[in-house]
Amino acid sequence: MTTTGASEGVAARGAPVSGPWWWARRRSAVLDVLLAVASALECMAEGVRFAQEARLPELLGVLLGLLVGSVLLVRRRWPVVVVLVSIAVMPAEMGGLLSVVGLYTLAASEVPRRITTLLAGMTVVGTLVTTFLTLRQDVATQEDFNPPTWVVPVMSLAVGLVLTAPPVLWGLYIGARRRLVESLRERADGLERELSLLADRAEERAEWARNEERTRIAREMHDVVAHRVSLMVVHAAALQAVALKDPEKASKNAGLVGDMGRQALTELREMLGVLRTAEGTAARGVPASDAPERLAAVASRARVPAEAPAGARSSVPVAAGGVSEGDGAVPGVGAPVEGQAEGPSLADLGDLVGQSRAAGMVVELSVDDPAEEPVGAGPRYAARVEQTVYRVVQEALTNVHKHAPGARARVRLAHREGELAVQVENGPCEGDAANAGLPSGGNGLVGMRERVTALGGVFVSGPTDAGGFRVSAVVPASLPAA
16 A cells, blocks of 8 residues: 555455455455445435535436445545545535545555544544534524533534544554454464475485485495405415415415404394394384494494414304304404493504405504504594594505505504594505405595594595505594584
């Protein structure tokens, strides 16, 4: 609604525009037509009386009443015009219904309040003057009726207020209620949009979390299984080469292959058991939010053992929960020792290097530690930091077995202020070394980089000038804030 009274966007309250012209609904048009007909009939009757008193043709009074009463058809479009017309015809004492309906429509519309107040005041003054003159004339014509002087002004004021105040107040109430309903509807629509947006974002976060957990599970399975299977293939190749020349060494390699195969099967069984448990709890409606942590714990228990005696490999039982540490059992698989932190640590690097040496690789391990503490002295950093460094060394040595058989490797570990650095470098592949034919999925370097960067570290890898390959990682000693 503009300041001139023209209505803009009459269907802005959410009602469908189904009526003709400026009406939002058909029933609104029907109501206005009925009001206009009633007002026209009233004004036509009053117009005839006005024409008789003014000694004008009655047809002129009828036409004037018809024209004035029909103005109610545009009350929703131009309420100011309706009120001005009702004020203009007050001297002719016509348009009572027109005035009441016009004031109500004006007060309920979006016309500025100062205009509504001004037009309501003009209506009160016009009604007061018209009523005052009419009552004064009636009193003057009655000789036997002599009321006090204040009666006529008070009656005129009362009539003016009674005909003006109720429609204005009722219109203000209806307009305020409409605006409140509109604001509540807009707020509800806004909340609905926000909830829809939040639901979409929650779905995106859930999908992102699922992808992250899939990547995490794949990385853990890769770290646990790939190293052992790679060493199994290397030992199997060595077994094939020396089976006839050195039966004792062949028997030893066969035992190592069997031990590593049992360990790999046990770790896979534990991982799959965790995944099945998570699926079962989810199907029963029980949250399985700890499944990834349990899976990581199972994967972390994959310690790299030192070379087991060849004569004890036939007595390694495979239990449902893990590998027993009885005769010839490989330590580190199954339930962890009480008081011992789960997962590989820096203390296990010696065993890891020893296993690669047992597979025929020449590996040198050097530790730069200003505190001069031995490698197996116990945990010095957070478990995730030590596990990450361990996994980097493990995957780097696995890659040497895959891509550079017979190459010499060197593992360097440096304890620095606030950080832990590790470097694994191998020389070129020996020309006479047999290639084990290990497949590569291209995920080893990606997994190492993800682990290191997740802790806020730096990972660099690439070939060396001597024809080998170098993997370097620097991990902060303290974990980043979540």
